[in-house]
Amino acid sequence: MNGLSDVRLTLHSQELAAGQENGTRAAAMRNAPSCLSRWHLFWRRLRTRKALLNLTTEQLRDVGLSREQALEEGLKPFWRI
Template structure:
């Protein structure tokens, strides 16, 4: 144990929860090629999500996704993270 009090642990967990929304955006940007404009990012998402729908079960297994997860991600509109 590192000696953090319950109050500090609670505050830390609240900070983590608040930061998760920001982290989702940064994670999405981290996976995209750098230097893309907003429209290029939308175009990139559209094409990579369509490509995800065309992968075989073996290919999905290689990247650690199930068919259901691929469908969920692949059918998202390009403007959603």
């Protein structure tokens, strides 16, 4: 390995450790597009979960979900991750 790869691995491991310390909620906000406020994120989550409930069995198979998984995710309140 060259020196640059070592630096990248070190930085990546530090990012992973920081992500674990912040928890999943902070990670979800960090992965959200920067233009979204918390309320926009909630509305987006609400719309996408409702859309998930309307997918056909074939569409769910395309995205790799079963009907039970789609129902579980689609029926979650918008404030839950």
